[in-house]
Amino acid sequence: MAEVTLRKVVKRYDDVEAVRGIDLDIPDHEFVVLVGPSGCGKSTTLRMIAGLEDISDGEIMIGGDVVNDVPPKDRDIAMVFQNYALYPHMTVAENMSFGLRLKHYPKAEIKQRITEAARMLDITDLIDRKPKQLSGGQRQRVAMGRAIVRNPKVFLFDEPLSNLDAKLRVQMRIEIKKVHQKVRTTTVYVTHDQVEAMTLADRVVVMNHGRIEQIGPPNELYHRPATKFVAGFIGSPAMNFIPCQLEESGGLLQVRVSDAAAFPVPAERVARYRAIPRDTKLLLGLRPEHLVDAQSNQSAAFQPFDATPDVIEPMGMETFVYFPLAGAQLCGRINPGIDAQAGAPLRLAVDLNHMHLLNEATGAVL
Amino acid sequence: MTTVTLDKAGPSRKIGSMSRDRKWAMRWSYVFLTLFAVFFLFPPIYMFITSLKTSAEISAATNPWWVYNPTLSNYIELLTSNQFLTFFKNSALVSIFVVTLTMLISIPAAFALARMRFWGSTTLATGVFLTYLIPDTLLFIPLFKMFATFAQWTGIELINHWWVLIFVYPTLTVPFCTWIMIGYFASIPKELDEAAIVDGASWLQTLLRIFVPVALPGIIAATIFAFTVSWAQFLYPLAFTSSVDQQVLPTGIITTLIKGDVFNWGQIMTGALLGAAPPLIIYAFLMDYYISGLTAGATKG
Numbered sequence: 001m002a003e004v005t006l007r008k009v010v011k012r013y014d015d016v017e018a019v020r021g022i023d024l025d026i027p028d029h030e031f032v033v034l035v036g037p038s039g040c041g042k043s044t045t046l047r048m049i050a051g052l053e054d055i056s057d058g059e060i061m062i063g064g065d066v067v068n069d070v071p072p073k074d075r076d077i078a079m080v081f082q083n084y085a086l087y088p089h090m091t092v093a094e095n096m097s098f099g100l101r102l103k104h105y106p107k108a109e110i111k112q113r114i115t116e117a118a119r120m121l122d123i124t125d126l127i128d129r130k131p132k133q134l135s136g137g138q139r140q141r142v143a144m145g146r147a148i149v150r151n152p153k154v155f156l157f158d159e160p161l162s163n164l165d166a167k168l169r170v171q172m173r174i175e176i177k178k179v180h181q182k183v184r185t186t187t188v189y190v191t192h193d194q195v196e197a198m199t200l201a202d203r204v205v206v207m208n209h210g211r212i213e214q215i216g217p218p219n220e221l222y223h224r225p226a227t228k229f230v231a232g233f234i235g236s237p238a239m240n241f242i243p244c245q246l247e248e249s250g251g252l253l254q255v256r257v258s259d260a261a262a263f264p265v266p267a268e269r270v271a272r273y274r275a276i277p278r279d280t281k282l283l284l285g286l287r288p289e290h291l292v293d294a295q296s297n298q299s300a301a302f303q304p305f306d307a308t309p310d311v312i313e314p315m316g317m318e319t320f321v322y323f324p325l326a327g328a329q330l331c332g333r334i335n336p337g338i339d340a341q342a343g344a345p346l347r348l349a350v351d352l353n354h355m356h357l358l359n360e361a362t363g364a365v366l
Numbered sequence: 367m368t369t370v371t372l373d374k375a376g377p378s379r380k381i382g383s384m385s386r387d388r389k390w391a392m393r394w395s396y397v398f399l400t401l402f403a404v405f406f407l408f409p410p411i412y413m414f415i416t417s418l419k420t421s422a423e424i425s426a427a428t429n430p431w432w433v434y435n436p437t438l439s440n441y442i443e444l445l446t447s448n449q450f451l452t453f454f455k456n457s458a459l460v461s462i463f464v465v466t467l468t469m470l471i472s473i474p475a476a477f478a479l480a481r482m483r484f485w486g487s488t489t490l491a492t493g494v495f496l497t498y499l500i501p502d503t504l505l506f507i508p509l510f511k512m513f514a515t516f517a518q519w520t521g522i523e524l525i526n527h528w529w530v531l532i533f534v535y536p537t538l539t540v541p542f543c544t545w546i547m548i549g550y551f552a553s554i555p556k557e558l559d560e561a562a563i564v565d566g567a568s569w570l571q572t573l574l575r576i577f578v579p580v581a582l583p584g585i586i587a588a589t590i591f592a593f594t595v596s597w598a599q600f601l602y603p604l605a606f607t608s609s610v611d612q613q614v615l616p617t618g619i620i621t622t623l624i625k626g627d628v629f630n631w632g633q634i635m636t637g638a639l640l641g642a643a644p645p646l647i648i649y650a651f652l653m654d655y656y657i658s659g660l661t662a663g664a665t666k667g
Binding site: 050085 | 555557558560561562563564565566568569571575576579580
């Protein structure tokens, strides 16, 4: 087990920069998830840590040693691939023991490690089967087993759950978390699914266009996003953005979203927002759970307003309503007990204590 | 039951016509398969019939498609003749060595060209294939000249030895086998060798322990090709070997069984049939391997 450090790491393909100088410190035992849209450089970063891609510039350290020029086989890492990459001509046991056999481990130890890993992953009965006799979930377990038996310094996961169906994905997600809680190996996990990132990670690294947008624990990213990209990427349904302006009338700071609608800025935020030049183009960021029905949220914290939802999505424990406001299409979350109808006016309320104010031009959260 | 009711309903005609289409497709495919089989079995059957006849019966004006006095004398004579057995032995040795040599060169070459990205690898891969496009009829004269020069310089005579074919045939087999294996290797998911490399395997271990077993169908296809080329090659042995004891089957049969303008048809046909037997047996044996997709289950599926 070891810490992983990236210093100004750059990856260039001919004249395209896929990764543009990222810095990342992963302490020992930590579970870090790299998340971002496709093409953001997260997989390339992982493959550079694995040694499967050369580093164009910068430094990667594993356990304090610079590994820039160390071949993958000498980095003492294990990797789980999206398409499993099991050796088709070998049984489950042979697949899992391949790395150990290459390093000439004693037979008894190999057997013991396989038995242990198989028990941990609940694949003891499958040990003599070939990969083609296994289901997708079982194959992914074997791929994880192959990583665990090696007892490496670092685990690398490259979108390991993307090929599984939704139900199995949730199940395997829990499985991966359990395994990490047991073995405590430093883990770097790549996914494009922000739910996976939120649920698995000790810290999430949000990447976009080859750069790191923000690093932090899941809750921090959710509640205190640093940029518009992070605010919009983390959370499902995504955060609503409404073009708005700040105005001061009668000593009261207000967020005006349209000629008809303006909401007062909560008292504790006034000092923070007052310094913003009035002509700055702003976006009001509101998560769906802060756009609620007025009927069940009547405290002073909520500012009521009227809207006409055009789509209603009942989810059982909550209902999402989609409605136009000030030229933007917004999503709100209401009590499922409310009888909302598409096309019928609905009294909603906004909780501005959880609002975000963003600079439209720079994307920075103010 | 529902489908039955639906079938009787008006607009469900399509379902019926689908299966009728399929039936007709099957019938047509059998018609063409039969035509194909008749066309391609015509020569070997004619050879087989002729091989059972005496020389007298062959030259007699009887029905060529019927044997009136079947005899095995052609087979007995050939199989007890030292000459024929020498040809057979030479052919077998040349083919076995050529196949081995070809695989030893082609497999690592194809692996390197398919997987190790290095400067000029794609150009080299195309170049390998282009060399195969040069016909052997163009090559045997320069090769002959090269062997003569080699003999002048070293005193080692290459011409008129059966083993020289072991070094000549790979000029035909290596480019083509490398080319088809590049294609096969490229179809193996890249994650498979990456997994092996991360697991601690060297390039050679990845090749021998992962690639060769997984690419076996492709390797067998290449083996079949290399064997067929070396077993059936006619021009090079005709050019480079002349003594009777140095000849291989295709040229041996022609040079010894045609004396002047006398064609010993019965024995020529018998020799050709016996010569065709080893590739047939090898195909039948390897076909199962060739067809079975060993890559199933490697990755997503």
